[in-house]
Amino acid sequence: MTETPKNNPIKMICVFCGASPGRDPEYVEQAKELGLEMVRRGYGLVYGGGSYGLMGTLAQTVHQNGGRVVGIIPEALKKVERPELDGKPLEQVFGEEIVVPDMHTRKGLMNKMSDAFCALPGGYGTFEELLEVTTWSQLSIHTKPVMVFNMKGYYDHLLKFIQHGIDEKFIVDWSANVMVPGTTAKEVLDKMEVYEPPKSRFAL
Amino acid sequence: MTETPKNNPIKMICVFCGASPGRDPEYVEQAKELGLEMVRRGYGLVYGGGSYGLMGTLAQTVHQNGGRVVGIIPEALKKVERPELDGKPLEQVFGEEIVVPDMHTRKGLMNKMSDAFCALPGGYGTFEELLEVTTWSQLSIHTKPVMVFNMKGYYDHLLKFIQHGIDEKFIVDWSANVMVPGTTAKEVLDKMEVYEPPKSRFAL
Ligand SMILES: [Mg+2]
Numbered sequence: 001m002t003e004t005p006k007n008n009p010i011k012m013i014c015v016f017c018g019a020s021p022g023r024d025p026e027y028v029e030q031a032k033e034l035g036l037e038m039v040r041r042g043y044g045l046v047y048g049g050g051s052y053g054l055m056g057t058l059a060q061t062v063h064q065n066g067g068r069v070v071g072i073i074p075e076a077l078k079k080v081e082r083p084e085l086d087g088k089p090l091e092q093v094f095g096e097e098i099v100v101p102d103m104h105t106r107k108g109l110m111n112k113m114s115d116a117f118c119a120l121p122g123g124y125g126t127f128e129e130l131l132e133v134t135t136w137s138q139l140s141i142h143t144k145p146v147m148v149f150n151m152k153g154y155y156d157h158l159l160k161f162i163q164h165g166i167d168e169k170f171i172v173d174w175s176a177n178v179m180v181p182g183t184t185a186k187e188v189l190d191k192m193e194v195y196e197p198p199k200s201r202f203a204l
Numbered sequence: 205m206t207e208t209p210k211n212n213p214i215k216m217i218c219v220f221c222g223a224s225p226g227r228d229p230e231y232v233e234q235a236k237e238l239g240l241e242m243v244r245r246g247y248g249l250v251y252g253g254g255s256y257g258l259m260g261t262l263a264q265t266v267h268q269n270g271g272r273v274v275g276i277i278p279e280a281l282k283k284v285e286r287p288e289l290d291g292k293p294l295e296q297v298f299g300e301e302i303v304v305p306d307m308h309t310r311k312g313l314m315n316k317m318s319d320a321f322c323a324l325p326g327g328y329g330t331f332e333e334l335l336e337v338t339t340w341s342q343l344s345i346h347t348k349p350v351m352v353f354n355m356k357g358y359y360d361h362l363l364k365f366i367q368h369g370i371d372e373k374f375i376v377d378w379s380a381n382v383m384v385p386g387t388t389a390k391e392v393l394d395k396m397e398v399y400e401p402p403k404s405r406f407a408l
Contacts, residue, residue, distance in 0.1 A: 128335035165358075169227040175328070
């Protein structure tokens with residue numbers, strides 16, 4: 001594994017993404033590219049522990065290229081999202097596994113073990129996770145980067161929706177840039193490395 | 205308070221919405237209209253307990269017209285989101301208050317005390333709550349209606365974003381209609397009363 005650059009305190013990136021590969025093979029290609037770029041820069045991966053879709057691709061890519069991967073999965077989801085792969089020990093394919101009792105513990109631990117968040121294309125669960133860490137940043141619960149890997153413009157409508165919320169005064173201006181989008185793996189990681197949390201914040 | 209129709213098991217609606225009134229007074233007007241229509245039909249309100257914005261308007265409207273209101277607020281947020289109003293007891297203005305230790309307990313109780321969910325315009329926190337109950341429905345954790353009061357097309361971009369997720373195969377077809385939008389208070393409640401949870405579901 002590459003040494004983490006000394007001027008860069010980010011070590012583990014928590015990625016939220018789909019258990020589906022998506023309609024266009026380009027999504028999987030770009031997830032692989034992110035995995036390779038993470039390893040090149042010395043970042044490890046914290047994720048939901050699944051074997052399928054973009055999740056599985058990203059975990060395999062990071063792990064098999066020598067990066068650290070920690071998959072955190074609730075007991076009840078293990079059979080569904082992390083099935084046996086023809087007798088091969090899963091940790092050999094996808095990296096370390098931590099089994100937790102429930103979804104709530106999973107989220108808490110994913111948060112605790114990571115230094116930055118990044119969303120890739122996914123479904124409702126992915127959107128909820130992305131918006132949760134965005135809300136937490138706005139409430140000063142954390143100051144970690146919240147990155148959106150906007151591959152193929154997947155997140156364009158969500159970004160427009162947020163801009164509309166700002167225009168309509170339901171979202172305060174200063175929190176417009178909690179989420180930072182990038183369209184390539186390199187752009188996402190470059191922006192993550194210089195991420196500044198919004199200055200004005202709600203303090204709870 | 206109007207009698208709840210006997211053929212309608214929904215009694216308490218959990219509403220997620222902004223602590224801001226929005227840029228256009230129309231948002232507040234439509235929140236009032238929802239409050240009045242809820243009282244007419246015998247529904248009570250469960251909400252986050254704040255005094256400001258659409259939250260405060262909706263709670264006041266329901267409470268002052270004889271409907272039941274339960275505001276569930278974490279201790280730490282009480283001062284910020286539910287300040288004293290010139291010496292008048294808040295329960296007189298906004299209805300019952302339940303103080304809970306933290307955000308997590310608030311969410312659990314809002315969920316437990318309600319029979320349906322409805323999102324009004326709001327910010328990151330509102331979006332996260334809406335997507336959380338949508339995710340939970342998809343995971344068969346509940347079968348309650350998930351309504352979106354799409355006043356002034358506020359949620360149009362989010363609905364397009366979700367459709368794009370379906371087109372790109374990150375969201376399964378059958379869960380397209382977990383969220384049901386309506387553009388007026390009457391339409392939202394009419395659709396809520398005939399809501400059918402998606403048939404095909406992930407069973408955890
Ligand atoms: Mg959540």
